[in-house]
Amino acid sequence: MSEPRKLYVRSFGCQMNVYDAQRMTDTLAREGFVEAETAEDADLVILNTCHIREKAAEKVYSELGRLRVAQEEAGRRQMIAVAGCVAQAEGGEILKRARGVDLVVGPQSYHKLPELIADAERRGGNRRAGIVETEFPVEDKFDFLAPPTRAAIAKRGPTAFVTVQEGCDKFCTFCVVPYTRGTEVSRPVAKILDEVMRLADGGVREVTLIGQNVNAYHGADAGGRPSGLAELVRRVAEVPGIARVRYTTSHPRDMDDDLIAAHRDLPALMPYLHLPVQSGSNRILAAMNRKHDRELFFETVEKVRAARPDIAFSSDFIVGFPGETDEDFADTMDLVEKVGFAGAFSFKYSSRPGTPAATMDAQLSEDVKSQRIYALQALLDRQKAAFDAACHGRRFEILLEKPGRFPGQLIGRSPYLQSVVVEAPREAIGTLAMVEVRGVSTKSLSGDIIGGEFYADGAVGHTHFPGQSETVEA
Numbered sequence: 001m002s003e004p005r006k007l008y009v010r011s012f013g014c015q016m017n018v019y020d021a022q023r024m025t026d027t028l029a030r031e032g033f034v035e036a037e038t039a040e041d042a043d044l045v046i047l048n049t050c051h052i053r054e055k056a057a058e059k060v061y062s063e064l065g066r067l068r069v070a071q072e073e074a075g076r077r078q079m080i081a082v083a084g085c086v087a088q089a090e091g092g093e094i095l096k097r098a099r100g101v102d103l104v105v106g107p108q109s110y111h112k113l114p115e116l117i118a119d120a121e122r123r124g125g126n127r128r129a130g131i132v133e134t135e136f137p138v139e140d141k142f143d144f145l146a147p148p149t150r151a152a153i154a155k156r157g158p159t160a161f162v163t164v165q166e167g168c169d170k171f172c173t174f175c176v177v178p179y180t181r182g183t184e185v186s187r188p189v190a191k192i193l194d195e196v197m198r199l200a201d202g203g204v205r206e207v208t209l210i211g212q213n214v215n216a217y218h219g220a221d222a223g224g225r226p227s228g229l230a231e232l233v234r235r236v237a238e239v240p241g242i243a244r245v246r247y248t249t250s251h252p253r254d255m256d257d258d259l260i261a262a263h264r265d266l267p268a269l270m271p272y273l274h275l276p277v278q279s280g281s282n283r284i285l286a287a288m289n290r291k292h293d294r295e296l297f298f299e300t301v302e303k304v305r306a307a308r309p310d311i312a313f314s315s316d317f318i319v320g321f322p323g324e325t326d327e328d329f330a331d332t333m334d335l336v337e338k339v340g341f342a343g344a345f346s347f348k349y350s351s352r353p354g355t356p357a358a359t360m361d362a363q364l365s366e367d368v369k370s371q372r373i374y375a376l377q378a379l380l381d382r383q384k385a386a387f388d389a390a391c392h393g394r395r396f397e398i399l400l401e402k403p404g405r406f407p408g409q410l411i412g413r414s415p416y417l418q419s420v421v422v423e424a425p426r427e428a429i430g431t432l433a434m435v436e437v438r439g440v441s442t443k444s445l446s447g448d449i450i451g452g453e454f455y456a457d458g459a460v461g462h463t464h465f466p467g468q469s470e471t472v473e474a
């Protein structure tokens, strides 16, 4: 028998790409591909790219250069495919700019990978004739992508992403996603539940429902009627074995009352909500075409907090959007002060080809953007540190996910996605444990297990181990 072919997928960008990488791997496993440990070791390398900011998009070219040098040094020929959002946005450009690419495939065409690879193989070394597949096909790729095997699920651990919605119709003026992922499409409820049941059967305990605009979800239910995200979350939480549900990324405009009620009614829905706001200035929010003002954001936060008092928020921010004045930026700082975030991602505005904001007047200098991002990140870091410090002494449930750095340690996740280091045996991976938080550092918490699924008889471990720093009071 010949050696199985080896595949390596390197993903950049958001969770959608992480999920897609798994689906591509599962689909190619059916074609006899096994996973390689490193890119160098693979027969087929897929770069699963991100186009959201210029820096992210440029990465693909440096990666391609690196791969080419490695191939030349090793004197071997690998097949190179570029997938993801840069593939969709720049298609043929990639073949022109970078030698050595056999295949460019957009996110809506991953189910065609087996035939595209066979086609590229037939073309052999003739790389000039690289294949580009970036049409938005009529069929639904999810109907053709292979599900993971039980072994693949087990290997990926007790948490999983499930794409429930893809694409975006919001057209924020800075954003490429509506162009790279296409219009909003929601998967039917039954297909998502099938996938979640399969994951649960393989040992998954926590599912994160993902979509570029996940709370705009409106997939068909059994009767063909549209179901909202709240209803979907309820159904997913009922799947035996599933203990925790999250969803991301939400748009403030789509936080409807039903979804807010789900935060009140469903203990399995984790009290941590990523709700990107981008800016605190109404003038900039309008120029961004976010379709809401700061007042709506405050109201939404208040409503969700009333429904679930222990909830914490994270968000995304852009500084230096065209025309942003000192006053607009002060409004963003003010919004952050007023809401208080447990985590956040913040970015300097990056001009993206083809988006309306790219041609707006008053593009700001790198200097101004740098000053503002520095100030904003300092504030967000202080808020995160304060949130973490306030967890000291708290008791909450963590899901034990993987071994820690030192023997005898496991790492779990708190309801707020903080990493929590505890002392526990490997067999406890995949179980929920109640911990009391004993240590807080910038990267993680540590704690003592005081009970949980693995410790039903009350025999719990005590924690004091090397490498874990003492509490930092913020």
Ligand code: SAH
Residues within 6 Å of the ligand: 052, 053, 174, 175, 176, 177, 212, 213, 249, 250, 251, 276, 278, 316, 317, 318, 347, 348, 349, 350, 351, 352
């Ligand atoms: N659908 C989500 C976010 C998708 S992109 C939403 O509506 O919020 C993830 C984040 O990247 C965005 O929230 C935004 O903060 C950032 N981002 C998107 N385009 C950007 C650009 N051109 N420059 C800088 N940051 C950008």
Ligand code: SF4
Residues within 6 Å of the ligand: 168, 169, 170, 171, 172, 175, 176, 177, 178, 212, 213, 251
């Ligand atoms: Fe981009 Fe706006 Fe759509 Fe989010 S809502 S993906 S930021 S266009």
Ligand code: F3S
Residues within 6 Å of the ligand: 012, 013, 014, 015, 016, 017, 049, 050, 051, 052, 084, 085, 176, 177, 180, 181, 212
């Ligand atoms: Fe990037 Fe595409 Fe996700 S542009 S952020 S990989 S949807």
